[in-house]
Each structure stands twice: as structure tokens, then as C-alpha cells.
Amino acid sequence: xxxxxxxxxxxxxxxxxxxxxxxxxxxxxxxxxxxxxDPGVERRRVHELTDILMVxxxxxxxxxxxxxxxxxxxxxxxxxxxxxxxxxHGIACADTFRRVFERIELQSFERCxxxxxxxxxxxxxxxxxxxxxKTLLSSSLCSCP
Numbered sequence: 001x002x003x004x005x006x007x008x009x010x011x012x013x014x015x016x017x018x019x020x021x022x023x024x025x026x027x028x029x030x031x032x033x034x035x036x037x038d039p040g041v042e043r044r045r046v047h048e049l050t051d052i053l054m055v056x057x058x059x060x061x062x063x064x065x066x067x068x069x070x071x072x073x074x075x076x077x078x079x080x081x082x083x084x085x086x087x088x089h090g091i092a093c094a095d096t097f098r099r100v101f102e103r104i105e106l107q108s109f110e111r112c113x114x115x116x117x118x119x120x121x122x123x124x125x126x127x128x129x130x131x132x133x134k135t136l137l138s139s140s141l142c143s144c145p
Contacts, residue, residue, distance in 0.1 A: 029084075035108055036053070051081075053100075070097050071093055074092070
């Protein structure tokens with residue numbers, strides 16, 4: 001009979017060895033994404049660009065498929081997000097997320113995102129395993145002709 005998810009060994013995975021305060025996390029995020037120019041008109045700007053970017057990234061990681069999903073994610077996690085993001089005027093609406101991503105320089109966003117993820121992987125000591133069509137097709141595990 002199968003044991004399911006019961007532990008079969010006394011060995012436990014190592015826990016990440018890092019901790020940071022909310023202000024350190026917020027400052028860290030702002031440093032990585034500071035290269036991106038805020039496309040909003042300054043006198044009409046309500047939400048911080050870093051807040052919008054971080055809520056969107058975290059929402060997509062959590063499975064958001066569109067702008068409305070990103071807004072719903074932000075609203076449902078607002079208390080937690082406020083522990084490391086400013087959010088002076090709460091969570092942006094779906095239209096604001098859409099407008100920001102339509103107007104930012106996507107190459108700049110990609111560079112910032114890759115640097116940020118690279119450092120997170122390094123700090124945690126994880127290994128990134130690329131999963132794309134080319135890698136899978138050339139893999140020795142593939143039994144495709």
C-alpha cells in the first residue's frame with residue numbers, strides 16, 4: 001500500500017538562511033526596478049511604480065491571467081503587501097495595471113526582472129532549471145524521434 005506523502009527519511013531540506021525587514025525588502029525592490037521610468041503624469045500619479053510592478057509580478061507568479069486577476073490578487077493580499085510595499089493609496093485598479101504595462105519600456109523591465117530573480121536565486125542557493133521547448137527536445141530524457 002502506498003504511503004502517500006508521509007516522510008520516508010529523517011533528512012529535512014535546508015531552510016533558506018536570510019531574513020529582511022519590510023523596509024529592506026521595499027528598498028531592495030526599488031533599487032532593482034529604479035531603471036524603469038514611470039510613464040504616468042507626475043501631477044496625476046497616485047500609485048508608486050514599484051508597487052504596481054511588484055503586485056503584478058507576485059500576482060502572475062500566483063497564477064493571475066489578466067489585469068482583473070492582478071487587481072483581485074492585490075486586494076486579497078493587501079495587508080501582507082503593505083508590510084513591504086508603500087501602497088499609500090491602496091491597490092491600483094485593473095485599468096491602471098494595464099496602462100502602466102502598456103507604457104513602460106519592456107526591455108528595461110525584462111533586464112530589471114532578470115537581475116532581481118538572479119539575485120534571489122543566488123541568495124537562496126537555488127538552481128534555475130530552464131524549461132523551454134528547445135531544452136526539452138534536446139534532453140536525453142526525451143524519447144521523441
